[in-house]
Amino acid sequence: MARRILTAALLLTVGALPQIALAQQTPAPAPQPTAPGIRWSKEVIPIASGEWTGPRLADGQPDVQGFWSNTISNHSNFTDPQAGPPGEPSGTAKLPRDQRAPSRVSDPADGEIPYRPEARALQADFAHNFPNPTEPQYIEPLARCAPAGVPKSFMWHGYELRQYPGYVVLLFDSGNRIIRLEDGAPLSDKIKLWNGDSRGHWEGNTLVVSVRNNNGKALFGRYGDFMSENGTVEERYIFDADGKRFNYVATFTDPTVYTRPWTATIPARRYTDADEPDGWHFDVQPVNIAGGTPRYEHHERICVENNGPFGGGAVGVPFEGSVIAR
Amino acid sequence: MLPLRRSDMLEVLKRSSRGLLAAAAMAAVTLTAGPIQAQDPVAIPRLASGKPDFSGIWQTLSEADYDLEPHSGRRDAPPGPGVVEGGAIPYLPGALEQRSRNFETRAEDDPRLKCWVLGVPRGVYYPAPFQIFQRDNDVTLVHQFGNQVRTIATNGSDHPEEKQQEFWLGDSRGHWEGDTLVVDVADFNPETWLDRAGNYHSEELHVVERWRFVDPDTIAYSATLDDPKVYSKPWTIDVLLHRRRDANFQLIEDYCFTLQYEQYYPHHKDGQ
Numbered sequence: 001m002a003r004r005i006l007t008a009a010l011l012l013t014v015g016a017l018p019q020i021a022l023a024q025q026t027p028a029p030a031p032q033p034t035a036p037g038i039r040w041s042k043e044v045i046p047i048a049s050g051e052w053t054g055p056r057l058a059d060g061q062p063d064v065q066g067f068w069s070n071t072i073s074n075h076s077n078f079t080d081p082q083a084g085p086p087g088e089p090s091g092t093a094k095l096p097r098d099q100r101a102p103s104r105v106s107d108p109a110d111g112e113i114p115y116r117p118e119a120r121a122l123q124a125d126f127a128h129n130f131p132n133p134t135e136p137q138y139i140e141p142l143a144r145c146a147p148a149g150v151p152k153s154f155m156w157h158g159y160e161l162r163q164y165p166g167y168v169v170l171l172f173d174s175g176n177r178i179i180r181l182e183d184g185a186p187l188s189d190k191i192k193l194w195n196g197d198s199r200g201h202w203e204g205n206t207l208v209v210s211v212r213n214n215n216g217k218a219l220f221g222r223y224g225d226f227m228s229e230n231g232t233v234e235e236r237y238i239f240d241a242d243g244k245r246f247n248y249v250a251t252f253t254d255p256t257v258y259t260r261p262w263t264a265t266i267p268a269r270r271y272t273d274a275d276e277p278d279g280w281h282f283d284v285q286p287v288n289i290a291g292g293t294p295r296y297e298h299h300e301r302i303c304v305e306n307n308g309p310f311g312g313g314a315v316g317v318p319f320e321g322s323v324i325a326r
Numbered sequence: 327m328l329p330l331r332r333s334d335m336l337e338v339l340k341r342s343s344r345g346l347l348a349a350a351a352m353a354a355v356t357l358t359a360g361p362i363q364a365q366d367p368v369a370i371p372r373l374a375s376g377k378p379d380f381s382g383i384w385q386t387l388s389e390a391d392y393d394l395e396p397h398s399g400r401r402d403a404p405p406g407p408g409v410v411e412g413g414a415i416p417y418l419p420g421a422l423e424q425r426s427r428n429f430e431t432r433a434e435d436d437p438r439l440k441c442w443v444l445g446v447p448r449g450v451y452y453p454a455p456f457q458i459f460q461r462d463n464d465v466t467l468v469h470q471f472g473n474q475v476r477t478i479a480t481n482g483s484d485h486p487e488e489k490q491q492e493f494w495l496g497d498s499r500g501h502w503e504g505d506t507l508v509v510d511v512a513d514f515n516p517e518t519w520l521d522r523a524g525n526y527h528s529e530e531l532h533v534v535e536r537w538r539f540v541d542p543d544t545i546a547y548s549a550t551l552d553d554p555k556v557y558s559k560p561w562t563i564d565v566l567l568h569r570r571r572d573a574n575f576q577l578i579e580d581y582c583f584t585l586q587y588e589q590y591y592p593h594h595k596d597g598q
Contacts, residue, residue: 058374122592122593123593125593126593135594136587136590136594137590137591137593137594139587139590141584141587141588141590141591144584144587145473145583145584146581146584146588147473147579147581147584162459162461162466164381164459164460164461165381167459169459169466169468171475174473175473175579175581176468176473176475178457178468178576178577180576184574184576185573185574187576187578191578193578193579194579194581194584195579215588216591216592217584217588217591217592218591219591219592224593226591226592226593227592228592229592285486285488286486286487287479287481287483288483288484288485288486288487289481289482289483289484290482294481297477297479297483298477299486299491299493299497300443300475300476300493300494300495301473301475302443302473302493302494303473304440304441304442304473304583305437305442305443305494305517316587317583317586318440318586319440320434321434321439321440322433322434322439322440323439323440323441323582323583323585323586324438324439324440324441324582324585325439
């Protein structure tokens with residue numbers, strides 16, 4: 001039982017960490033884009049699509065394997081990433097807007113998701129009720145260990161990217177994505193998925209991925225931003241020349257929720273053996289290997305099993321009884 | 327290029343069959359041995375390094391997940407000849423009583439019913455597909471059921487120096503013995519079951535897996551389980567894994583632990 005307490009406490013602690021880090025920032029902190037530890041940058045550096053000049057794998061793919069993590073904040077707040085979640089404004093939330101990282105909405109220029117009025121009302125209702133949820137729908141699904149989905153997985157813990165002939169595989173803390181690089185029959189529209197169904201190809205330094213079959217359930221963060229099961233996402237993972245950063249640039253289309261397509265930009269940086277583990281971006285353990293290389297590896301990713309109602313880590317997840325009948 | 331050896335087939339068939347089934351299978355091998363030997367060597371997929379390449383989507387046809395031991399058909403399980411070498415799991419007396427209690431409460435207590443990680447080796451013979459992704463330095467198993475991803479390190483590393491971490495999937499370190507991938511799996515927690523019949527283990531479980539191609543679309547998988555708190559001696563299971571070759575087949579995520587509350591998202595309004 002001690003193990004469960006520990007793990008539940010870890011989930012809570014890690015979940016609270018980004019706010020703590022923000023609260024400790026001084027009023028006008030210098031950008032800390034690459035410092036070890038859990039630090040957030042205010043800047044989003046553009047990366048142009050173009051030729052790939054870095055190393056390649058045997059099958060020709062740009063070699064971008066390894067550990068990656070977002071640089072500006074977690075999923076507390078999608079459009080004002082460093083202002084904190086609903087009801088818990090960060091220490092910098094009252095500063096002028098340009099002293100925090102920009103909205104993840106890079107188009108339209110106002111940084112707002114172009115919701116239809118009824119969709120905006122649903123998002124606002126979730127944000128209003130998030131701090132003191134009185135109904136099950138006001139619990140963020142990630143708090144029950146649901147996959148973080150698209151695009152929230154890129155704003156949660158650090159993650160690992162592995163490449164194989166015909167595939168790019170993303171291993172997140174909550175769920176995984178298998179991106180197929182070869183054409184094949186699409187999944188039926190009847191199938192709806194937390195992480196969608198991903199088909200991609202490389203264009204120079206850019207991995208271009210079409211995400212269909214979304215169930216729209218993961219939400220984008222604690223303000224309740226969302227797409228519906230009608231939403232589709234065209235993702236561009238644009239890698240810089242030295243392979244140290246990429247920008248996730250994704251266009252969301254959903255006529256039932258938005259008045260027009262819009263684009264999100266989420267910056268990420270690579271973590272390597274030269275970085276120190278920090279439990280968030282680079283949540284890795286030492287490898288027991290002669291010669292010491294590689295230095296770090298990630299152990300198993302477990303959530304719902306370790307976070308039943310005991311300890312309150314995962315909200316409303318049954319610890320007894322059946323969830324499935326098959 | 328490795329020829330399909332007749333001795334391999336015999337071994338697999340002997341391991342996977344019992345009684346009359348075995349006799350029938352042996353007869354079939356005898357009848358077909360001539361043509362097989364006359365064919366060109368059967369190639370198995372290999373990485374550029376020359377190691378066997380297990381990449382692909384695999385699934386058992388066996389009844390192992392219903393009950394590893396031989397069993398008649400019952401309300402919640404089809405009959406099965408069993409996959410345990412020797413037929414019975416060598417439980418210590420007290421552990422056998424615990425297995426019996428598990429069997430009685432299996433409709434409520436099987437961790438699979440909560441869509442939890444099935445563990446090792448159960449995830450391998452659970453009747454759902456899993457996809458293997460392979461590099462020189464590791465083999466990754468992505469299981470369709472739940473959120474189960476297992477990395478088997480093949481980079482020469484050993485189990486972590488920090489012990490008693492009690493992983494749900496154990497810690498997997500593999501090495502090659504010829505064309506067989508041998509995986510040492512240790513440092514388990516005691517939470518997972520081995521099948522739907524309540525067969526179980528403790529945190530002392532130690533598993534040695536052996537993965538080997540029988541032909542390009544079939545893997546012979548064996549696992550030897552040792553657990554001094556539960557079993558009187560190590561015991562071994564053998565199952566075949568078949569490549570899923572259905573047209574357009576792919577893994578479809580099955581995060582079934584979310585099913586109880588997924589109706590609340592993306593947004594829910596009373597009356598909808």
